[in-house]
Amino acid sequence: MELEDVQGLVRFGYRHLTEACFFLLRVKDPAAARAWLAQVPITNAIKAALPETALHVAFTSEGLRALEVACDLREGFSAEFVAGMASDTARARRLGDVGANDPKYWRWGTGERLPHVAVLLYAKSGRLPAWEREIEAQYAAGFVQIERLSTSDEQDKEPFGFDDGISQPQVDWERKRPVRDQDQLEYSNVSCLGEFLLGYPNEYGLYTPRPLLVPQRDPGALLPRAEDAPEQADLGRNGCYLVMRQLRQDVRRFWSELDQQAEGDADLRDRLAAAMVGRKKNGEPLAAPGEVNNFTYQADPQGLRCPLGAHIRRANPRNADLPPGPRGILSRLWRILGFNAAALEQDLVASTRFHRLLRRGRKYGAAPALSATEASPSADTGLHFICLVANITRQFEFVQSAWLMGSKFAGLTGESDPLLGHRLRDLGGFPTDGFSIPQADGPDRRLSGLPQFVTVLGGAYFFMPGIRALRYLATTR
Amino acid sequence: MTPQSQFMLVAQVTPGRERGLRELLETMNSKPGMADPANVVLPFGQFERLHFARLAVLDDPTLGDIEAHGIPRPRLPVYLAFAGCCDGPAAECIADLAQRAGAGLRRIFMHCEGFHAQGDLLAWMQAHQRQLAANYINWVGRTVRQVKEESALRHALAAKVPRAPLASVAEAQQLRRELIDFVNAEASAGRLPLTPPEPTPLSWKIAKLLHFVAIPLAVLILLPFLIVLSPLLIFMLRTREKKDAEICPRQDRAALLELQDLEDYDVTNQYTAIGSVKPGLFRRWLVTVLLALIDYTCRHIFSHGFLARVQTIHFAFWAFLDDKCRLVFMSNYDGGHEPYMDDFINKVAWGLNLSFSHGVGWPRTRWLVARGARIENKFKNYQRRHQLPTQVWYRAYPGLALVDLKRNQRIREGLELASVTDAQAQAWLRLL
Numbered sequence: 020m021e022l023e024d025v026q027g028l029v030r031f032g033y034r035h036l037t038e039a040c041f042f043l044l045r046v047k048d049p050a051a052a053r054a055w056l057a058q059v060p061i062t063n064a065i066k067a068a069l070p071e072t073a074l075h076v077a078f079t080s081e082g083l084r085a086l087e088v089a090c091d092l093r094e095g096f097s098a099e100f101v102a103g104m105a106s107d108t109a110r111a112r113r114l115g116d117v118g119a120n121d122p123k124y125w126r127w128g129t130g131e132r133l134p135h136v137a138v139l140l141y142a143k144s145g146r147l148p149a150w151e152r153e154i155e156a157q158y159a160a161g162f163v164q165i166e167r168l169s170t171s172d173e174q175d176k177e178p179f180g181f182d183d184g185i186s187q188p189q190v191d192w193e194r195k196r197p198v199r200d201q202d203q204l205e206y207s208n209v210s211c212l213g214e215f216l217l218g219y220p221n222e223y224g225l226y227t228p229r230p231l232l233v234p235q236r237d238p239g240a241l242l243p244r245a246e247d248a249p250e251q252a253d254l255g256r257n258g259c260y261l262v263m264r265q266l267r268q269d270v271r272r273f274w275s276e277l278d279q280q281a282e283g284d285a286d287l288r289d290r291l292a293a294a295m296v297g298r299k300k301n302g303e304p305l306a307a308p309g310e311v312n313n314f315t316y317q318a319d320p321q322g323l324r325c326p327l328g329a330h331i332r333r334a335n336p337r338n339a340d341l342p343p344g345p346r347g348i349l350s351r352l353w354r355i356l357g358f359n360a361a362a363l364e365q366d367l368v369a370s371t372r373f374h375r376l377l378r379r380g381r382k383y384g385a386a387p388a389l390s391a392t393e394a395s396p397s398a399d400t401g402l403h404f405i406c407l408v409a410n411i412t413r414q415f416e417f418v419q420s421a422w423l424m425g426s427k428f429a430g431l432t433g434e435s436d437p438l439l440g441h442r443l444r445d446l447g448g449f450p451t452d453g454f455s456i457p458q459a460d461g462p463d464r465r466l467s468g469l470p471q472f473v474t475v476l477g478g479a480y481f482f483m484p485g486i487r488a489l490r491y492l493a494t495t496r
Numbered sequence: 497m498t499p500q501s502q503f504m505l506v507a508q509v510t511p512g513r514e515r516g517l518r519e520l521l522e523t524m525n526s527k528p529g530m531a532d533p534a535n536v537v538l539p540f541g542q543f544e545r546l547h548f549a550r551l552a553v554l555d556d557p558t559l560g561d562i563e564a565h566g567i568p569r570p571r572l573p574v575y576l577a578f579a580g581c582c583d584g585p586a587a588e589c590i591a592d593l594a595q596r597a598g599a600g601l602r603r604i605f606m607h608c609e610g611f612h613a614q615g616d617l618l619a620w621m622q623a624h625q626r627q628l629a630a631n632y633i634n635w636v637g638r639t640v641r642q643v644k645e646e647s648a649l650r651h652a653l654a655a656k657v658p659r660a661p662l663a664s665v666a667e668a669q670q671l672r673r674e675l676i677d678f679v680n681a682e683a684s685a686g687r688l689p690l691t692p693p694e695p696t697p698l699s700w701k702i703a704k705l706l707h708f709v710a711i712p713l714a715v716l717i718l719l720p721f722l723i724v725l726s727p728l729l730i731f732m733l734r735t736r737e738k739k740d741a742e743i744c745p746r747q748d749r750a751a752l753l754e755l756q757d758l759e760d761y762d763v764t765n766q767y768t769a770i771g772s773v774k775p776g777l778f779r780r781w782l783v784t785v786l787l788a789l790i791d792y793t794c795r796h797i798f799s800h801g802f803l804a805r806v807q808t809i810h811f812a813f814w815a816f817l818d819d820k821c822r823l824v825f826m827s828n829y830d831g832g833h834e835p836y837m838d839d840f841i842n843k844v845a846w847g848l849n850l851s852f853s854h855g856v857g858w859p860r861t862r863w864l865v866a867r868g869a870r871i872e873n874k875f876k877n878y879q880r881r882h883q884l885p886t887q888v889w890y891r892a893y894p895g896l897a898l899v900d901l902k903r904n905q906r907i908r909e910g911l912e913l914a915s916v917t918d919a920q921a922q923a924w925l926r927l928l
Contacts, residue, residue: 101749223871413872460662
């Protein structure tokens with residue numbers, strides 16, 4: 020494992036670096052841009068060197084083109100990266116980027132507002148402004164800035180007021196997990212390195228496709244060799260895809276809506292909000308009081324403790340490859356063939372391990388107000404959602420489309436994610452703006468007519484290369 | 497109980513008329529690939545026994561793949577396929593279509609070889625109907641009418657049921673009785689019809705029973721031969737599995753977008769795929785036998801809600817074309833395409849390998865069930881590359897996924913029970 024070649028953001032969320040801002044840039048002068056990229060100080064993933072400041076760089080596919088990277092190398096990346104997040108209406112339908120989320124309303128991410136390069140800066144308290152000016156001066160010859168995404172420094176709570184960033188996959192940096200394709204009968208929070216970094220085996224025991232080069236194209240031998248094809252240079256190794264979305268959160272609307280649904284009962288309001296999130300404000304999961312991240316929903320199949328459609332249950336259903344059942348090979352075979360009816364009931368969502376995201380988002384805007392009356396109506400606040408994955412389609416797009424936006428997730432109907440849903444009716448004319456809270460003794464408690472709380476303001480797919488690959492892209496023509 | 501059927505008509509498109517055909521099909525849609533139920537050519541919505549239907553031009557861009565087996569690219573015609581899933585016998589549905597939408601069907605089939613504007617439409621359609629090699633129906637006996645009535649029932653009950661917490665189990669029983677009275681009142685006022693199922697046709701029962709017995713009997717008779725021949729068969733399988741070429745390049749971007757443009761307008765999507773069967777008698781017989789067995793299990797075992805672990809397929813079938821040189825597969829499934837494929841890989845890769853690994857270029861399998869579709873990227877490329885755009889697709893109940901159909905069915909069943917335990921009453925209320 021080559022930690023010195025991995026950009027540190029893959030390993031660290033930099034909680035101690037409370038200040039951060041993200042520059043979205045377009046190439047103005049390719050040669051000058053490459054000259055800067057060839058020597059820009061990138062923070063690596065070695066733990067001993069936990070830094071005072073950190074800098075990371077990622078490219079969109081358009082950015083690689085603007086930097087004059089050979090066409091066949093760009094085409095070696097995944098199809099969704101090459102196409103881009105706002106590439107077509109089919110992707111927009113899948114991601115829920117319709118209605119108010121439509122890319123045509125985005126502040127950035129399309130046309131002339133599609134960034135070529137993202138530069139992510141992190142710094143200790145008070146250090147950012149000077150660091151920022153320094154970097155801006157360095158890249159000015161090569162790039163123009165189209166957006167400076169600021170972040171707010173209070174990182175533990177997201178704008179609605181809930182503890183955030185708790186659930187993260189535990190990356191198998193030491194590569195202890197055996198490389199083999201085998202059903203996992205228990206949910207585990209540990210993910211293969213190859214789920215997040217290219218060039219390593221993923222959960223299927225396979226190497227995700229990425230650009231591989233004949234050695235002649237890497238005359239300076241800058242790039243590592245591919246593990247699965249040792250005669251080829253691996254442009255992807257130690258790199259990953261970075262998905263960024265700017266999500267505006269309407270805090271006032273969220274709490275005033277819940278206030279209304281609770282008819283002014285503050286305690287009920289907070290309980291409804293917790294049901295929608297799946298955690299209390301302090302981060303305690305409803306499914307497992309007293310726990311933080313070490314739990315599953317196996318003991319709560321009907322959603323009596325944590326509603327099936329709660330945000331954190333949709334985003335990470337925490338299940339294994341096979342639904343639970345008695346031990347033994349026969350029982351397993353029975354479940355594989357679908358004959359165990361009780362197991363089938365819980366099998367609508369399965370195999371979470373193929374759909375994990377390493378989240379690195381940062382909040383922006385004013386600190387969240389705790390009640391409807393305290394929030395200023397025009398506050399522009401939300402989340403710069405960032406996740407790192409090796410396979411955008413199977414990880415980010417799957418979670419976003421099938422689990423969060425899906426109006427039939429886990430057998431539910433008439434609702435999508437209670438926080439992120441766009442609330443548009445489906446083709447059958449059925450609403451998706453509900454939220455159901457199962458009750459043990461009778462019909463679900465049901466919220467209906469929920470308005471949209473979160474709006475997408477921008478987004479793009481980036482590739483965050485390994486540090487050697489970055490130098491290769493910047494120097495080799 | 498009314499059993500369901502599927503059918504597919506296949507006709508050769510007259511050379512030079514393909515473009516006109518595609519233009520005509522286009523006029524039947526309200527969104528890309530999504531049929532307008534009331535379109536003037538073939539107003540699908542008027543056929544109340546039709547669950548799903550599609551029209552697809554079968555023009556296989558992967559025909560040349562067979563050159564990997566040392567066989568020249570065959571010259572095969574472009575076909576038009578018209579497929580549907582219906583209540584009752586397929587023959588009745590086809591006759592009904594010919595009778596009530598004859599003019600529109602003639603306009604479509606005019607683009608096909610051997611069709612005469614003045615000829616007998618029904619006879620022509622019957623002559624072009626193809627035998628299906630294997631047939632999957634999610635829930636045998638669930639009719640379009642039932643789906644629609646039960647959906648209305650659920651909506652009426654969901655709107656009616658009070659959502660305040662219940663004080664006692666006695667209250668749950670009481671609430672259930674009140675809701676039953678409400679439904680009965682609505683039903684007698686003609687607002688909430690719940691048509692009782694029709695008697696199961698005797699001929700269907702007999703045919704099913706004969707099939708149930710005949711296939712195991714045939715297997716039993718063949719078993720001694722198979723055992724004797726097994727070393728040879730295993731050798732033949734393994735040598736082929738080791739040397740057959742994998743052809744799994746990434747789908748061309750424009751072609752992929754053409755497919756994606758037709759998807760995700762509804763909670764249900766369509767899938768049409770075609771490919772060549774690997775040459776040689778061994779593969780030909782193996783795929784024939786395996787599809788017959790799949791058909792058997794679908795008919796007698798997987799007939800009520802699940803195909804092994806997959807619970808999201810409404811209808812699907814496999815059919816041979818061109819003297820078993822090619823195989824076509826069509827399905828109607830819930831959710832998006834990528835999740836559908838992930839579900840397949842993670843839950844039934846072995847089943848995919850059994851049925852599709854005889855296709856030219858399939859990712860390498862081991863022992864007929866292992867690897868193959870588990871090689872995620874190759875499988876995903878393969879299935880997209882073999883997928884064809886479905887020019888016109890109709891479904892009778894947009895917005896309703898199989899999870900809805902199942903729940904609504906349970907609501908009705910719970911309604912019709914004379915008495916229930918307290919726990920049953922609570923479980924029933926939770927369905928609302």
